[in-house]
Amino acid sequence: xxxxxxxxxxxxxxxxxxxxxxxxxxxxxxxxxxxxxxARRYALRVLNTFxxxxxxxxxxxxxxxxxLQFMPFERAVMTxxxxxxxxxxxxxxxxxxxxxxxxxxxxAAAGISKNVVDGLNQxxxxxxxxxxxxxxxxxxxxxxxxxxxxxxxxxxxxxxxxLVGFECSQGNGVHIDRxxxxxxxxxxxIVASSRLPRCVEFNxxxxxxxxxxxxxACNCGNTDPRIIPE
Amino acid sequence: MTELDDRYLDPAVETxxxxxxxxxxxxxxxxxxPYVYQRSPLVRELWEKHGVTPDDIKSLADFKAKVPFxxxxxxxxxxDRNGDPFGGLACVGPPHMRGxxxxxxxxxxxxxxxxxxDNAVLITLKRELWHMGMRPGDHLTYxxxxxxxxxxxxxxxxTGFTPICVQHSPLDIPYLVQISKEYRPKSLFMISTPMxxxxxxxxxxxxxNIKEAFSSxxxxxxxxxxxxxxxxxxxxxxxxxxxxxxxxxxxxxxxxCSAHDGMHTWEDVALIEHLDxxxxxxxxxxxxGEMVVTALLDDVAPLIRFRTDDxxxxxxxxxxxxxxxxxxxxxxxxxxxxVVNGKSIxxxxxxxxxxxxxxxxTGLFQIIRPQRETETLKLRVGYDADALQDGEDAxxxxxxxxxxxxxxxxxxxxxxSNEEMVKLGPPNKIPRVSKS
Ligand SMILES: [Zn+2]
Numbered sequence: 001x002x003x004x005x006x007x008x009x010x011x012x013x014x015x016x017x018x019x020x021x022x023x024x025x026x027x028x029x030x031x032x033x034x035x036x037x038x039a040r041r042y043a044l045r046v047l048n049t050f051x052x053x054x055x056x057x058x059x060x061x062x063x064x065x066x067x068l069q070f071m072p073f074e075r076a077v078m079t080x081x082x083x084x085x086x087x088x089x090x091x092x093x094x095x096x097x098x099x100x101x102x103x104x105x106x107x108a109a110a111g112i113s114k115n116v117v118d119g120l121n122q123x124x125x126x127x128x129x130x131x132x133x134x135x136x137x138x139x140x141x142x143x144x145x146x147x148x149x150x151x152x153x154x155x156x157x158x159x160x161x162x163l164v165g166f167e168c169s170q171g172n173g174v175h176i177d178r179x180x181x182x183x184x185x186x187x188x189x190i191v192a193s194s195r196l197p198r199c200v201e202f203n204x205x206x207x208x209x210x211x212x213x214x215x216x217a218c219n220c221g222n223t224d225p226r227i228i229p230e
Numbered sequence: 231m232t233e234l235d236d237r238y239l240d241p242a243v244e245t246x247x248x249x250x251x252x253x254x255x256x257x258x259x260x261x262x263x264p265y266v267y268q269r270s271p272l273v274r275e276l277w278e279k280h281g282v283t284p285d286d287i288k289s290l291a292d293f294k295a296k297v298p299f300x301x302x303x304x305x306x307x308x309x310d311r312n313g314d315p316f317g318g319l320a321c322v323g324p325p326h327m328r329g330x331x332x333x334x335x336x337x338x339x340x341x342x343x344x345x346x347x348d349n350a351v352l353i354t355l356k357r358e359l360w361h362m363g364m365r366p367g368d369h370l371t372y373x374x375x376x377x378x379x380x381x382x383x384x385x386x387x388x389t390g391f392t393p394i395c396v397q398h399s400p401l402d403i404p405y406l407v408q409i410s411k412e413y414r415p416k417s418l419f420m421i422s423t424p425m426x427x428x429x430x431x432x433x434x435x436x437x438x439n440i441k442e443a444f445s446s447x448x449x450x451x452x453x454x455x456x457x458x459x460x461x462x463x464x465x466x467x468x469x470x471x472x473x474x475x476x477x478x479x480x481x482x483x484x485x486x487c488s489a490h491d492g493m494h495t496w497e498d499v500a501l502i503e504h505l506d507x508x509x510x511x512x513x514x515x516x517x518x519g520e521m522v523v524t525a526l527l528d529d530v531a532p533l534i535r536f537r538t539d540d541x542x543x544x545x546x547x548x549x550x551x552x553x554x555x556x557x558x559x560x561x562x563x564x565x566x567x568x569v570v571n572g573k574s575i576x577x578x579x580x581x582x583x584x585x586x587x588x589x590x591x592t593g594l595f596q597i598i599r600p601q602r603e604t605e606t607l608k609l610r611v612g613y614d615a616d617a618l619q620d621g622e623d624a625x626x627x628x629x630x631x632x633x634x635x636x637x638x639x640x641x642x643x644x645x646x647s648n649e650e651m652v653k654l655g656p657p658n659k660i661p662r663v664s665k666s
Contacts, residue, residue, distance in 0.1 A: 016369070016409075033387070078347070088377050103309075
């Protein structure tokens with residue numbers, strides 16, 4: 001082979017997601033397949049603590065822009081050998097969420113937001129009846145309300161700037177991949193620095209999330225630090 | 231090395247001579263027949279009822295002559311009888327089955343569309359975006375109207391396009407403008423009536439120069455429903471290079487090419503039949519017919535001779551763009567057809583003129599169809615109260631007069647504010663036909 005038949009390049013981003021910034025707008029976030037796959041492996045480690053049966057169904061509600069937030073989770077569920085049943089987390093998709101809960105034998109549900117709960121309410125359905133007794137990962141805007149409902153097993157699905165994570169079976173804080181991120185608590189706010197090569201690297205990034213960090217070993221056996229929002 | 235024809239993403243397939251294309255279809259069909267017969271409970275039940283076995287199918291002609299049709303009602307009936315959410319269509323379970331999406335499901339429970347790790351849905355779109363000018367390294371504004379298909383932002387690796395995922399919601403227009411200016415993407419998939427109306431509002435509120443912000447696009451795909459004159463006028467003013475999109479019977483998408491003379495039905499992905507709307511025989515090339523599809527690249531839950539209920543005009547004549555696959559023009563759904571005093575009315579008959587009044591220029595309307603046949607055309611029409619010229623009753627009278635002139639029919643008009651009409655959702659369109 002001659003030298004001219006080879007050419008060194010930099011890797012293209014896989015896709016461009018986004019996160020909500022502290023100004024209330026969005027910051028675009030290109031990420032590569034390597035980053036996506038690291039995040040998938042993180043998600044798989046947390047999922048593993050539930051010991052789900054392979055072949056079972058997980059409802060995932062999301063919107064199309066949330067690749068950064070949900071693609072790693074979705075792919076981890078698939079890697080585990082479970083089936084992801086999808087609906088939109090818009091107020092218009094309540095009918096589909098209800099139909100999925102009725103027709104599919106669900107083992108868990110994730111990405112449940114206030115819009116999903118409102119959409120169901122508008123149609124006269126109660127989320128605590130549709131998703132009772134199975135793990136439900138709720139977004140911040142729905143977590144407190146759902147946690148207060150009887151018969152529900154609610155866990156956090158958390159976003160803080162570019163950080164995305166969810167709670168393990170112990171439900172006592174959101175694990176953050178310690179090899180991917182160095183996180184700190186400054187004046188009660190979570191601040192993050194990335195530790196590995198990424199399309200976009202972060203250095204002492206103020207996430208805007210008020211929370212504290214628990215660095216003790218979790219009962220699930222995972223030693224990643226945990227974020228517990230205020 | 232052999233030079234590839236850069237006009238096409240997949241020149242060998244896109245310009246394959248018809249005869250060869252049919253041979254390819256036949257080879258795929260002959261593999262599919264025993265597979266679905268052994269694995270799909272619905273196919274097995276249906277074929278047994280008609281006394282058909284894989285041994286009877288030795289050619290494409292046999293397939294078209296002997297295999298029974300399936301339709302939405304059969305799938306639902308199988309689902310309800312057997313408690314099978316997949317309606318008897320699934321040929322495999324997990325882990326080969328990885329995810330479940332759905333049809334839009336405007337009536338009754340939506341039909342599940344289970345899928346493997348990767349599926350053929352995007353093959354057709356990749357060809358069309360390439361044809362519009364996208365090349366490796368270019369950005370695609372990915373504005374799909376649903377997440378039902380799952381997270382598919384990584385499905386573009388084999389094209390080198392980088393998708394930017396945006397939510398299909400008028401609330402997300404500031405972000406759509408932001409990324410269009412930041413990344414200068416070359417194509418946009420897809421835009422719809424509510425998004426265009428949202429852009430118009432955004433332009434009015436912020437003074438943003440939409441034409442400038444969107445000037446990097448060489449292709450903007452419009453879909454969800456027919457384009458009203460007002461929407462077309464707006465997109466013309468912004469100089470949007472528009473390509474219209476429709477669904478290929480839930481198997482894939484079909485999009486216009488640069489000839490703008492029909493949407494390409496990619497026949498290596500789906501076997502398309504085009505049948506007389508009142509019978510089971512082939513309609514003439516170029517005529518109005520019902521689309522029947524068979525998915526050729528789906529091993530999870532393929533539709534086999536599925537009657538889509540979609541009325542289309544269809545031709546297999548080679549397109550001036552050089553592609554040899556068929557082209558269709560969607561006309562509407564058979565089930566949406568309203569017969570008023572013996573005259574057939576579909577939403578496509580209302581679109582061309584309903585937005586001609588200053589109050590109704592958004593072109594939002596619904597045909598009220600309590601049953602198939604009526605004596606009066608009942609319409610719900612969206613209007614802008616601030617634009618009222620001479621009161622609601624006078625507006626109704628003007629609309630009725632126009633309907634009489636265009637269609638020769640008596641009508642009954644209900645006015646509803648545009649804001650309320652848009653809430654009838656889903657996000658990419660409003661239902662153009664409603665029971666009440
Ligand atoms: Zn063409």
